[in-house]
Structures are given as C-alpha cells and as structure tokens.
Amino acid sequence: MSAVFDELTWRGLVASSTDEAALIEHLEAGPVTFYVGFDPTAPSLHMGNLVQLMVARAMQRAGHRPLILVGGSTGLIGDPKATGERVLNSKETVAGWVERIQQQVAKFVDFTGPAAAQVVNNLDWTESLSVLDFLRDIGKHFPVNRMLAREVVKARLEDGISYTEFSYVLLQSLDFLELNRSYGCTLQFGGSDQWGNITAGVELLRRSDGTHVHALATPLLTKADGTKFGKTESGTVWLDPEMTSPYAFHQFFLNAEDAKVVEYLKVFSERPRDEIDELARQTVEAPHRRAAQRALADDITALVHSPAERDAAVAAAAALFGRSDLAELAEPTLASLVHELQAPDLQVGAELPPVVDVLEASGVVASKSAARRAIAEGGAYLNNVRLADPEARLGDDDLLHGRYVITRRGKRTVGAVALVRATRGEDDHWEPS
RNA sequence: GGCAGGUUGCCCGAGUGGCCAAAGGGAGCAGACUGUAAAUCUGCCGGCAUCGCCUACGUUGGUUCGAACCCAACACCUGCCA
Secondary structure (H helix, E strand, O other): OOHHHHHHHHOOOOOEEOOHHHHHHHHHOOOOEEEEEEOOOOOOOEHHHHHHHHHHHHHHHOOOEEEEEEOOOHHHHOOOEOOEOOOOOOHHHHHHHHHHHHHHHHOOOOOOOOOOOEEEEOHHHHOOOOHHHHHHHHHHHOOHHHHHHOHHHHHHHOOOOOHHHHOHHHHHHHHHHHHHHHHOEEEEEEEHHHHHHHHHHHHHHHHHHOOOOEEEEEOOOEOOOOOEOOEEOOEEOEOOOOOOOHHHHHHHHHOOOHHHHHHHHHHHOOOOHHHHHHHHHHHHHOHHHOHHHHHHHHHHHHHHOOHHHHHHHHHHHHHHHOOOOHHHOOHHHHHHHHHHOOOOEEEEOOOOOEHHHHHHHHOOOOOHHHHHHHHHOOOEEEOOEEOOOOOOEOOHHHOEOOOEEEEEEOOOEEEEEEEEEOOOOOOOOOOOO
C-alpha cells in the first residue's frame, strides 16, 4: 500500500476517491504530478483551504509534484452554491485577489528539488479561448441531462441558476485536461464539495483524450454539532494576518472542542502518529489540560504565520488569561501584547475619554450601545477588572505604563488601545501626573 | 413583450393605516456552571446625546394629522404565456 495514501487515510483526509486500488498503484509507480485549485473569492484563503494545502504538503513530502492552481478565470464565473447565485466580482478585483493568493500559497509548498511545485493560473489558457472552440471541443463532451443531475444544480433548479454558473464545471474540467496535456498532471484533489467538478474533469479526459486519471476529495470539517468548522463571532478564519490576527488565529484552534480536537490535530499538525495518539490519550484522561488543543494551535500557527508569531500569541494569552496582574507587566511585554492585539491609537485631549469610547475604539464591541450593554451584563473588563458603571470615564490609574489600556468582552474577546495625546507635538510618551 | 406573484432587521419569516425598531425561529453576544471546552439555564440582540431622538421594511414620489402597511412610477427576482 502506498505510504502517502495510507497516511492520508489515517489522518481522515480521504472522503472519496476514484478507483482506490488503481490510485494507490499509480502513487507507488513513481512521482505523480497532481493539482489542487483555489478560486479567488476573497483577498485571502481561509482555514477551509488549509486542509487542501496540508494534503499538498503531505503529497510533496512523499515525492509527488504539486501544481497549485489559482483560478483567475473560474473566479470570474463562480462555482454554483446550493444557497443561491453569486454576485460577480469585477475583473480588476479578481486579478488583485489572484495575485495575493498566489503569494499566500507559496509558503506551503517547496519550489526546489525534483518535486518542485509550480503555481499556475487558468486564465492563461482560457482568456484567449474562442467560444466556438470551447463549445465544440469541451461542450460536446458534457451531456446536459447529466449536468442537471448534479446535486448543486438540482438544488438550484427551483430558485434558478444562471448559464454562467451552470457552465462552471466545464471550465474546471478544462483545467484538468489542460494540466494533463501540458504538465502530465494525473491527479486532482479538493474538498468534498468539489467532488462533482473534479470527477467531471476525470470524465472529460477519458472522453476527449482517452486518458485515465485519478481524483481524491477531502471531507468537510465539522464541529461536534455537525455545523461547519471555521467560523468565529467575527466571521471566517483567514490565513492573512491582516484579516485574522495571529493571536485570534491561535485562539481559534486553542478553543477546539474536546470531541473534535484529535480529528483537527490529524489534519493540521504534521506530528507523527505516535505523538498524536499520545495527545489523544491525554485529552481523554485530563481534558482540562487541553494538551491537544495547545499542540494544535501551536503547530498550525507556526506553519501559517511563523514560530515567532506563535510564541507571541502564546505569551499574549498567558498574560491575558493567566493570573498575572497586567499592571505588573514590563513595558516591552505589554507593548508586544498591545501590538499582537492590533491596538489602534486613540487620540485624547486633556480629559480622558469615557470607558464606552475606549471599549468601542479597541474593537471588542461594535458600538457604544453595545458597550453599555456589555457593561450592564457584567461582561466588560478594563485591564482584567470588571466594569460596573457605563458612565465611567477612564482615569489615570487605568493607564498601563501611562498609555495602554487592555479591554475585554466576555472571557475571550480581548482588545487594547494606545492613548495618544493629541495636543502635544513632540511628546510621544505622556507621563501621568 | 404580456399576465401573475414577490422584494421586511445577519438569515428565515410574520406583519394590510396609529398599540411597529417591527411577532416567531435560527445564528450571534453576555451572565451562571466550567477547563479561555461541550451541554444546560437566564438575559441581550439598529444607532445615538438612552424616560427622548435618529435611521430602517427594494428605489423614488404621492395620499394622510399619521404608512412597512394605501396609490403611482421605476428597479430587481420567480413563475406562466409569447
């Protein structure tokens, strides 16, 4: 049995595949060129895409060659979703996102050595393709009756689906055909929601060129209650540090449920099997220690961001959730914590602002009304001290090292502000009297 | 192009002239309990200068003391017919 297929199976990354025996044999026969695609539907990839990147890494470690496709053309069309028609993004927007995502995926694969990865863009072979060639060479292989039978399409027949989205599957299938012809690509994988698009490509290759290729799909990660994994209160967990801070990213994984943490660990940590088994055992015996959660959060943060960012996130959490008095933290520690929390500067005059303004500015609440509400509910904190009075103003005592304030809503939502005295020109450090 | 139906807060969905910032459900947030879990219970859930004011029920205009609710035009969606 192929070692890499065995590993993917053990890690729970194989939801479905084409002929398994043939695929294993193919992987054993020598280096396989494989591809996985990402459509630019946002300026950054998210945690869900990371599953595919982990598979690509495992495959490359085993000596296979990755082609990472960023969908410059498919992103212009839109993959049909069961929930309804997408809004088209402008060509300029999509092109900008393609560039950002190309840079983002680069850190996950190795571009050197015999199994060097390559990043490709499907706009390169579709932009100048004529409609007539497309309809004759590709469209001829797609029976509409079979297209209509696909799950997503069926789900949309009531509410309607545009011809644009209906045609998406042809474009993705064309990608596989093109990559097979130009790069010798013989395997495509993706999320299980892509299975229909992926197998359509396999079939196109067979019908058009008489070539037999392979496919693999990863399962959709879920939470214990069956809902999708990867959303937080503030939305999607992005890989871009500007969109989801390394601290928030680390916290997201640290808060994984006991019932699911081992499953996530297998996917997102590259630790060997015996270490993961040991962490699984600890989760059963001492769940409150959350050893598996810590390993998961640490590993994935180091990979997506950096070991330094991981250490900063761990240190920040220790300061915020530990028993240490924030006022006793040394200035450099506090400054890096404030940086980690992406604290904005808050301009203040001679008089210090009301606490509701500080809560709002720090980003832990969406509005002053929400700030008042949080205080009334007993869920708002300044420097780890619960606030009681919604009308209170900030006092000099509340400033850590003369300028920082750490805010918190509930147990986990933490923010900070750095006060800046607007009236002084040159002073960048204001001393409390 | 014609006819019919539809467009409500993050999502679904009630609401047919004042008692509507708008029922109910979902999602989300907070508190309690905990392990910065899960489950459960309770409260909250447009904004602000919070006994009040502002913005909001596709858009614009009108009727009215008063409109999410009535009228007109327009836009978009769905279905049927051409």
